[in-house]
Amino acid sequence: MLPAAAIEDIRGKGFISCRSPPILNRKLLLLQLLMSAETPSSKNVHLWQANYESAKTLETIIRVLCGFFAVISIATTAGIIGTLIFETIEFFQEVPLWQFLTDTRWTPLFASKQFGIFVLMSATLLTSTIAILVAVPLGLLSAIFLSEYASTTMRKTLKPLLEVLAGIPSVVFGYFALLTVTPFLQEIFDFVRTPIPIPAWLDFLPFTQYYEPDFFLELPFPYLEGFNALSAGLVLGISITPLVASLSEDAIYSVPQGLRDGAYALGATKRETILAVVIPAALSGIVASIILAISRAVGETMIVTLAAGQNPNLGFNPFVPVMTMTAYIVQVSLGDTAVGTLPYKTIFAVGMTLFLMTLTLNIFSFWFVRRFRERYE
Amino acid sequence: MTFESITDAQAESNLVAAEAKFQPNLAGRYRLDAIFKAATIAATTIAIAVLAWLMFDVLISGVGSLDRSFLTSFPSRRPEQAGILSALAGTGWVMFLVAVFSFPIGVGSGLFLEEFSGDNWFARFIEINISNLAGVPSIIYGLLGLTAFVIILGDWTGGRSILTGALTLTLLILPIIIVATREALRAVPDSIRQAGYALGANSWQVIWSHTLPTAFPGILTGVILALSRAIGETAPLITIGALTFIPFLPEGPLDPFTVLPIQIYNWVSRPQKDFHDLAASGIIVLLVVLLVMNSFAIFLRSRFQKAR
Structure with a gap:
């Protein structure tokens, strides 16, 4: 015989499932009959009435609510694509596509408007390429060190440090690029360019200049401007290094030990094992991390806006100011551009180009992982 | 010639010939090994050294102007009077609302x-969608916020307001929170x-009485890390038109606002050295806030791992 208090407890918590099998219900019915036999008070009878119903209703409400929340992410994608397409179509009604693709200048805010997207794209490509040239060797070698050479304690200290680096806001990296790295690089450039006095009999050397009364060796080294793609790209590379390192490390670390042992048994050294066996086995993860890093570099905003400048220059000179696609969107947003005007629509056309570039990279990364993933038991 | 007929002498000469062809060159290979190992160590050191350089540089430039009046003053055209009060208030407001929404x-x-839907097409569609959203650049979310919350829903959100900023950042960090939640739920034993x-x-x-309590530390860690991402975001808020000069405190979610990263951006982009130092002070404040949030997340994670 269950005490009344215990049954009260069960009832109070509504802990009777709507899914409870019929046999349980019958048992409960029996209990109820016994109870009512013992306690003649008819008040207790209602304690047994359907609390599953309220529990079931609550579950349905929660289920629908969670489903609604999950749909918000679809609505976000739809919103992004819808927004970009709508404004981009409006843009192309005023500016023909061929002009967008073939103009060699980007001057939507001037009186003589030109809309050469490749001007902005070349800057984005330039900074991203420099960034990748920094991030891939640094990130990949760090990943190899952490996974293959570092002791467990070292790995446990260094990985969180890299995560700290990954968590630094990009505006901080922008500060670092503009106010620390650029002056530092300028000093190096100036030092290399400084004319070196040489004795007169060395005047057959190239790059020799004659300033009264001595000969000087003057290297034709470029002048680094205050805003430039070089330091923006370098710092951008540092900022995405943790992404490459962390994701590649996961891929390298999960290569089974048996593969390494097999290579050692064939007489390979540690480096040969890593380069010939471990890296190829982890290749899909490594390439995916690099593609994600490229996508991040292309979409990065604050570093390039602060350090690379606001001058739309076509070309790939890393020593002069350039304007990336993201920097242009920031420039227009900071000015007071009226909604519906042509300059306002340009940021959506540029945003659409950016979105398509990153989407292509992301899809390629998914495809690559799916196609080349090695599965080990 | 049959196999048995190979004499010892022939076998010997075969072996010698093979050894002459195959030179293990162990010394050279080990030298390359050492160089390779040194390169991996150098790469890791460079990454950490740049982090140290950045921190050191920010500390040196920023610590001088970091005092009580910096925290309690409004932005100003005079560097010696400028502070981050309105930026801190804006960041506080935005982060509070982002946490409440996200x-x-x-x-x-x-x-x-993870719990309600099985493995059907709808769940798979949402899943692919979320992993795609995680790869969209943050400035694109700014364009979405500009159209959706500033222009279309402007009557309800107050245009370029705290609410708009919070909604935009919520959409931005949702994929991170969803992925973290799913991982935490997956770690709960069946x-x-x-x-x-x-x-x-x-x-x-x-879910309410068993799964969620068990997964909660993991979920909270993910949410805190996502919020610490949101706190440093600048580009989407500039795109939706957060202002750079706010000499008053916002009184409600529909007021215009600025946040700490935008204030830092504004100071960095000015030519005067004094403002650069103010930017460094602002960065110190921002990094301290981030450090506190991250340590809390790491603390939660370690406690969670010990408990299991």
Whole structure:
């Protein structure tokens, strides 16, 4: 015989499932009959009435609510694509596509408007390429060190440090690029360019200049401007290094030990094992991390806006100011551009180009992982 | 010539010939090994050294102007009077609203994908969608916020307001929270769920009384890390038109605002050295806030791991 208090407890918590099998219900019915036999008070009878119903209703409400929340992410994608397409179509009604693709200048805010997207794209490509040239060797070698050479304690200290680096806001990296790295690089450039006095009999050397009364060796080294793609790209590379390192490390670390042992048994050294066996086995993860890093570099905003400048220059000179696609969107947003005007629509056309570039990279990364993933038991 | 007829002398000469062809050159290979190992160490050191350089540089430039009046003053054209009060208030407001919005929505979506829906096309579609959203550059979310919350819903959100900023950042960090929630839920052993069902609970009762409490530290860690991403975001807020000069405190969610990263951006982009130092002070404040949030997340994670 269950005490009344215990049954009260069960009832109070509504802990009777709507899914409870019929046999349980019958048992409960029996209990109820016994109870009512013992306690003649008819008040207790209602304690047994359907609390599953309220529990079931609550579950349905929660289920629908969670489903609604999950749909918000679809609505976000739809919103992004819808927004970009709508404004981009409006843009192309005023500016023909061929002009967008073939103009060699980007001057939507001037009186003589030109809309050469490749001007902005070349800057984005330039900074991203420099960034990748920094991030891939640094990130990949760090990943190899952490996974293959570092002791467990070292790995446990260094990985969180890299995560700290990954968590630094990009505006901080922008500060670092503009106010620390650029002056530092300028000093190096100036030092290399400084004319070196040489004795007169060395005047057959190239790059020799004659300033009264001595000969000087003057290297034709470029002048680094205050805003430039070089330091923006370098710092951008540092900022995405943790992404490459962390994701590649996961891929390298999960290569089974048996593969390494097999290579050692064939007489390979540690480096040969890593380069010939471990890296190829982890290749899909490594390439995916690099593609994600490229996508991040292309979409990065604050570093390039602060350090690379606001001058739309076509070309790939890393020593002069350039304007990336993201920097242009920031420039227009900071000015007071009226909604519906042509300059306002340009940021959506540029945003659409950016979105398509990153989407292509992301899809390629998914495809690559799916196609080349090695599965080990 | 049959196999048996090979004489010892022939076998010997074969071996010598093979050895002459195959030179293990162990010394050279080990030298390359050492160079390779040195390169990996150098790469790691460079990454850490740049981090140290950045911190050192920010500290040197920023610590001088970091005092009580910096924290309690409004921005000003005179560097010696400028402070971050309105930026701090704006960041506080925005982060509070982002937490309020993103926590239920993110955890709810994670629950839906992991606990409620089976492996059907709808769940798979949402899943692909979320991993795509995670790769969209943050400035694109700014364009979405500009159209959706500033222009279309401007009457309700107050245009370029705290609410608009919070909604935009919520959409930005939702994928991170959803992924973290799902991982935390996946780490809950199935036996715990089955024990709940065996007691006669329905699926929501099992989630509420068993699964969620077990997964909660993991979920909270993910939410805090996502919020610390949101706190440093600058580009989307510039795009939706957060102002750079706010000499007053916002009084409600519909007021215009600025946040700490935008204030830092504004100071960095000015030519005067004094403002650069102010930017460094602002960065110190921002990094301290981030450090506190991250340490809390790491603390939660370690406690969670010890408990299991």
